[in-house]
Amino acid sequence: MVAQDLDRLHTHDLELGTTEATQKHIPRNVVPPRRVSQRRLDFEHSRPRWLRECIAEATGVFMYVLPGIGAIATFTLNATSPIGASAYGSLLAIGFAFALGIAFAIITCAPTSGGHFNPAITICLCIWQGFPLKKVPRYILSQIFGGFIAALVLMGIYHQQIGEMKELLLAAGKPLVANGAPASILCSFPNPGQSMGYVFLTEFICDCFVGFIIWAAIDPANPFISPALAPLMIGMGYAVMAWSFGDVTLTMNMARDLGPRIVAAIFFGKEAFTYMNYSPIAILASIPATLVSSAFYEFVFRDSVSVIQSGHAVHEDGDEALARHITRTTTVEGFEDKH
Structure with missing residues (x-):
C-alpha cells in the first residue's frame, strides 16, 4: 500500500460507500471516487438502450415478486407447524414484503426503465402519457419474464420443503393446486365456493385503488408527495389492499401472476x-381496472398547467400558446367574478 493511500482521509472525511448519500445532509466530505475512464464511458455508451430497459423491468419485477412470494411460502409451509404459522408469517408480513419489494424495485431499476413493473401501468402510460407504443410489447414480456424467474428461484430455495409438503398432500389425497396448497405459494387461487363474479369485482376495485394511488404518486404537480417518497407510497398502496382483501384472492399485477403461474403449471x-x-381474472383484470382509475385521474384531477409550471411538460404549440391560454382563462375567470 502506498503511503499516500494511508493519508488520503482527513479527520473530517468519510470513506466511500453508502455515506455518499449523506454528503448533501451533513457538513463532512466524502473521499472522491476514482476518476471515470474513457474505456468505461465507451462501454456504457455501447450498451443497447432497449436491452437495458428490458433488463431493468425484468429485474424490478423479480425484486418485488421474490420477497412477496417468499413471505407467502414462509406462511404456507409452516401452516401446520406445531408452533403455528403466525410465528413464521402472516398477511401483515406478506403485505410488507410486497410493499418494500416494490419500493426497492423502483429505487434500483426505475432510473433505467421508468419503473413500470406492471403491464397495466405500461399500457396506461402509453395511452395517457405518450410512452412509445413500440416499447409496450417488450416491456410487458420483460415484466412477465421477471416474475417467471422469481418463481423459479423460489422453487429452488424451497425445493425441499415444498417437496415434503407435496408428498404429504398426495398421501392424504389432497390437491396440489388450491388455496393453501403448494401451487398457491406462486400464484393466487380462489377459495372453494367463491363466486367468480365476486372475485372479479373485488380484484377490479382493488386494482382501481392501486392504479389511482400510482397516478397520484407520479403526478409532478402533486404537492403532497416528493419523488423520494413515491416508491414507498406506491408499495404501501399494494400493501393496504393486500391487508384489506387478501383473503378474498388478489393478484393486482399481470406480471406478478402470469410469470409465477407458468412456473406453477410446470x-x-x-x-x-x-x-x-380463475386465471383469466388474475391475469387480465388489472388492465381494465387501471385504465378506469387512470382515466378518472386524468379527466378529473390532472392539472396540466401546474405540470408545465413544474417543468415536467411543455405546451405542444409552444410558450406563446400557453401564454394565450393563461391570459384567456384568467380574463374569463376575472370577468365571471365581477359579474
Whole structure:
C-alpha cells in the first residue's frame, strides 16, 4: 500500500460507500471516487438502450415478486407447524414484503426503465402519457419474464420443503393446486365456493385503488408527495389492499401472476390455469381496472398547467400558446367574478 493511500482521509472525511448519500445532509466530505475512464464511458455508451430497459423491468419485477412470494411460502409451509404459522408469517408480513419489494424495485431499476413493473401501468402510460407504443410489447414480456424467474428461484430455495409438503398432500389425497396448497405459494387461487363474479369485482376495485394511488404518486404537480417518497407510497398502496382483501384472492399485477403461474403449471400441472376458471381474472383484470382509475385521474384531477409550471411538460404549440391560454382563462375567470 502506498503511503499516500494511508493519508488520503482527513479527520473530517468519510470513506466511500453508502455515506455518499449523506454528503448533501451533513457538513463532512466524502473521499472522491476514482476518476471515470474513457474505456468505461465507451462501454456504457455501447450498451443497447432497449436491452437495458428490458433488463431493468425484468429485474424490478423479480425484486418485488421474490420477497412477496417468499413471505407467502414462509406462511404456507409452516401452516401446520406445531408452533403455528403466525410465528413464521402472516398477511401483515406478506403485505410488507410486497410493499418494500416494490419500493426497492423502483429505487434500483426505475432510473433505467421508468419503473413500470406492471403491464397495466405500461399500457396506461402509453395511452395517457405518450410512452412509445413500440416499447409496450417488450416491456410487458420483460415484466412477465421477471416474475417467471422469481418463481423459479423460489422453487429452488424451497425445493425441499415444498417437496415434503407435496408428498404429504398426495398421501392424504389432497390437491396440489388450491388455496393453501403448494401451487398457491406462486400464484393466487380462489377459495372453494367463491363466486367468480365476486372475485372479479373485488380484484377490479382493488386494482382501481392501486392504479389511482400510482397516478397520484407520479403526478409532478402533486404537492403532497416528493419523488423520494413515491416508491414507498406506491408499495404501501399494494400493501393496504393486500391487508384489506387478501383473503378474498388478489393478484393486482399481470406480471406478478402470469410469470409465477407458468412456473406453477410446470411443477404442479396445467390445473394452475384451469382451477375454477380463475386465471383469466388474475391475469387480465388489472388492465381494465387501471385504465378506469387512470382515466378518472386524468379527466378529473390532472392539472396540466401546474405540470408545465413544474417543468415536467411543455405546451405542444409552444410558450406563446400557453401564454394565450393563461391570459384567456384568467380574463374569463376575472370577468365571471365581477359579474
